[in-house]
Amino acid sequence: MAGRRELQRRLRSLSDIDTILGVMKNLAMMEAGKLSRILVAQREMVTSLEDTASDFMTWFPPPQRSSQETKVLLLVGSQRGLCGDFNDLLLAALPQPEHDNGTSHMISVGAKLAGRLQVDTHLDGPHAVEEIGQVIYRVMDAINALLIRADSDHNPLRLSALYHDPDSGIVEVRTLAPLVGPTGRPVPSDNVAPHLNIAPSVFYAQLMEQHLLAAITELFHRSLMSESRYRLNHIEGASHRIERRVDELQRKQNIARQEEIIEEIEAILAGVGLNESDTEEVKPVTRSAKQD
Numbered sequence: 001m002a003g004r005r006e007l008q009r010r011l012r013s014l015s016d017i018d019t020i021l022g023v024m025k026n027l028a029m030m031e032a033g034k035l036s037r038i039l040v041a042q043r044e045m046v047t048s049l050e051d052t053a054s055d056f057m058t059w060f061p062p063p064q065r066s067s068q069e070t071k072v073l074l075l076v077g078s079q080r081g082l083c084g085d086f087n088d089l090l091l092a093a094l095p096q097p098e099h100d101n102g103t104s105h106m107i108s109v110g111a112k113l114a115g116r117l118q119v120d121t122h123l124d125g126p127h128a129v130e131e132i133g134q135v136i137y138r139v140m141d142a143i144n145a146l147l148i149r150a151d152s153d154h155n156p157l158r159l160s161a162l163y164h165d166p167d168s169g170i171v172e173v174r175t176l177a178p179l180v181g182p183t184g185r186p187v188p189s190d191n192v193a194p195h196l197n198i199a200p201s202v203f204y205a206q207l208m209e210q211h212l213l214a215a216i217t218e219l220f221h222r223s224l225m226s227e228s229r230y231r232l233n234h235i236e237g238a239s240h241r242i243e244r245r246v247d248e249l250q251r252k253q254n255i256a257r258q259e260e261i262i263e264e265i266e267a268i269l270a271g272v273g274l275n276e277s278d279t280e281e282v283k284p285v286t287r288s289a290k291q292d
Contacts, residue, residue, distance in 0.1 A: 004256040011249050018242050024082065025235045032228040034129055035221055042218040049211045053179050056207065059193040060200040062178070070103050070155045072143055074176075074216075075117075076163040076223040077110030079125035083230040084237075086164065087112045093162060093171035103155070105146045109135065120146060132220045139216065159212070161219055164226035176215050179208050 075094070077087045087110070094117070108117065110125035121142045126132045147157065159177040164170075196203055 004253060004260065007249050007253045007256060011246060011253070014242050014246050014249070018239060018246075021235050021239050021242070025232060025239075028228050028231045028235065031129065032225060032232070035225040035228065038129065039218070039221055039225065042214070042221060046211070046214050046218050049207070049214055050179075053207055053211060056194065056200075056203065060204070062204055063201075068155045069158045070105070070147060071158045071160070072105045072107060072146060074139065074159065074161040074163075075106065075108040075110075075113060075119070076161060076220065077108060077113035077125065078227045078230075079111050079127050080227075080231075081112060082234050082238075083227050084234040086227055086230045087116070090162060090164065090171055091116060093173075095162075095173065107139065107142050107146075109139065126220065126224060129221065129224060132217065132224065136213070136216055136220060140213075161216070163219055163223040164230075166222055166225040166229060169226075174215075174219065176219070177208065177212050179211050 106119040107121045108119045109123045165172045
């Protein structure tokens with residue numbers, strides 16, 4: 001009896017866990033749908049800025065960059081768990097440190113990356129899409145703080161990001177700054193240079209700033225989309241394992257119940273003074289009596 005009660009308790013516990021996983025799965029699906037709609041508009045914005053930059057730099061090539069760069073690598077992990085090997089794959093794709101000119105820094109985002117590697121700055125990531133804006137502002141502040149601390153006023157920033165891309169399904173490295181123009185693209189002969197109301201250097205700096213903000217916003221949304229997909233796959237796998245475990249426990253419960261029934265029958269027979277040998281002797285006598 002005690003064994004069957006323990007099986008019932010475990011079955012109830014698994015049922016509760018499966019219910020919670022179902023709610024989490026629905027929330028992840030809703031979040032993925034919301035992100036897919038947002039990403040369409042963000043991709044259009046980033047593409048428009050990149051096209052504008054490409055046209056501008058065709059006529060006004062950016063100045064030659066110094067070989068001394070302040071390099072910042074942004075690692076975008078997950079803030080929440082239940083997303084499988086999302087963060088493990090990110091760390092496995094971490095590039096080896098480069099031994100060249102410049103200063104390298106690293107910023108990690110996401111609570112699940114905390115303490116797993118040595119970084120200059122660690123920040124909490126977004127729990128949901130509504131928190132991405134706040135995280136981006138903290139990331140920009142961290143980048144500015146690194147530049148000030150490194151006294152890198154004269155060293156140009158090279159910002160790269162390591163993140164999960166939902167389209168390719170793999171970890172990718174993306175350069176966010178500087179905004180590089182087309183290489184070897186000839187100046188259009190049938191067009192005239194764009195008329196600017198400000199100096200080209202000022203326009204380029206403002207365009208860089210707008211593109212960086214748009215690109216990093218899109219990147220965090222793309223990473224959160226990948227995280228939602230990993231979480232969906234992880235939850236579905238956990239649900240399947242729970243189903244198999246429930247089937248196994250139910251079989252054990254049925255066996256335990258059958259054993260209890262047998263024990264009850266044996267107790268009843270013992271109570272009336274019968275045992276297996278008695279029942280075997282009674283049967284042939286009963287048949288012979290009927291024949292007489």
